[in-house]
Amino acid sequence: MASETKETKQANYVFVGKKGVMAYVLAVFTQFGAGAKEVIIKARGKSISSAVDVAEIVRNKQTDIKLKSIEISTEEVQTEDGRPLNVSAISITMKK
Amino acid sequence: MASETKETKQANYVFVGKKGVMAYVLAVFTQFGAGAKEVIIKARGKSISSAVDVAEIVRNKQTDIKLKSIEISTEEVQTEDGRPLNVSAISITMKK
Numbered sequence: 001m002a003s004e005t006k007e008t009k010q011a012n013y014v015f016v017g018k019k020g021v022m023a024y025v026l027a028v029f030t031q032f033g034a035g036a037k038e039v040i041i042k043a044r045g046k047s048i049s050s051a052v053d054v055a056e057i058v059r060n061k062q063t064d065i066k067l068k069s070i071e072i073s074t075e076e077v078q079t080e081d082g083r084p085l086n087v088s089a090i091s092i093t094m095k096k
Numbered sequence: 097m098a099s100e101t102k103e104t105k106q107a108n109y110v111f112v113g114k115k116g117v118m119a120y121v122l123a124v125f126t127q128f129g130a131g132a133k134e135v136i137i138k139a140r141g142k143s144i145s146s147a148v149d150v151a152e153i154v155r156n157k158q159t160d161i162k163l164k165s166i167e168i169s170t171e172e173v174q175t176e177d178g179r180p181l182n183v184s185a186i187s188i189t190m191k192k
Binding site: 011046052055056060070071073084088092 | 141142143144145148149151152156163165166168169170182184186188
């Protein structure tokens, strides 16, 4: 959906997991504060909901940060007993 | 009298909640099977992860159904004790 351009080289990633949502919101603000043009919020499985929360809080709190694109995909991970398992993943690209 | 027959069906909604993911996958297939050109998968809060699962399963199982767009937003709901609460929401539009 998002066209890959040279500027994505400046993108930084925030991987959303089991910490509180505000930890990731802070991580996004920190990366933009350090000069990032784009920050990509990524999550898999049940953390996808939190990734959307992070993106929404970021853009509601700081209106100069915009939503650029959202992509969803399926990734194969290994379960604890070594079997492959498909999980959904999301990448939310925010730009300043 | 017959002038309405050409009218294509507008988008239909599938609201993803606490049921098993396959129930919603089936709902999407059913709506496309009934002639829908687009089906919009919607969810709020923790169900957002399941909505992404539904979209991914649908497009992996039936490759003529494509992902058209994804939107995220913040909606205000009422808590049980009547206070307003912001929750994130997602709308995933699939097209055939």
